Amino acid sequence: MTSPETPGFVDVHAHFVTDSYVRQARAAGHELPDGVPAWPTWSAAAHLELMDRNGIDTAVLSVSSPGVHFGDDTAARRLAREVNEDAAAVVCDHPGRFGFFASLPLPDVDGALAELAHALDHLGADGVILETNTHGVYLGDTRLAPLFAELDRRAATVFLHPTSPVCWERSALGRPRPMVEFVFDTARTVTDLLMAGVLRRHPDLKVIVPHCGGALPVLADRVNGFMKLFMPPTGTPAPDAVEQLRGLYYDMAGPAFPRQIPALLSLVDPDRLLYGSDYCWTPAQGVDAHIASVTAAEAPVAGASWQSLTSANARRVIPRLGGGA
8 A cells, every 4th residue: 555645546447256246147148248258357365466566545346347137136136235245345354445336236226226225324335336228228217217316315426337238239340349339338328317317406426437438528519519409498597518527527447548538638627537447357467557657647737646636536526535525
């Protein structure tokens, strides 16, 4: 760990897998998840070694795509409970080094509400992870309204994570879906949240968008124009997509430099940026290279480093880390 005088990175985009989770995902047909060549392996010891080598104080764990719902609500509820309790045990075993975002068995809303309460009230989760869609249900869908109302009531941190779109068999062209499909499914679900008014109705949510916002920085003005055309005001000002996007948080997972971060900073202020490694789906050597590129880049705030900037931002998003809401 780094010293208190020089706090290290807070990694808000870090994943874990267990043997049990992988076994159940494979049994459900996810032998090559999202078209990648193989499942990764994970252990707390290997993760801590990576963190210490790269100056990462705390990693907030989550289960990545394909999530926990493989078609059966009862099985999804059971698997969500299992992975959340596994993550809570890792946090307990390594005080200060890990946190976690809880998995929810969406699109089963009743099951998601029950697991949300258990994870936040009993397991000490730092928020929740929501896949960009679950079996074609995107996040602006009215069926999810009770969940977003409860998340807003709790002023919860919501970490979005992409997954394969429902049309991937044709759109991915046989290539790994994380390369392109994930980027656009992120834009699709955030646009759905905007167009459905979810973000305006729930201003106390703290939403983290992954991968430098993906395609959103270059699509923001286009989405804004369409919102103003097709969502005319009814006695109130027309919704402004750019303003709402500026109120979200964005992690730096993926190839942040040399082009992604400048594009993102054309949309949001530096206080909205968070560090993310995408480990263990990004191999350790990829994380090493990513950290090197981040630390070599000039931070957009005078007198700050990317390490100090993103970690201070993370401590505002995740109250347990000491920065408040």
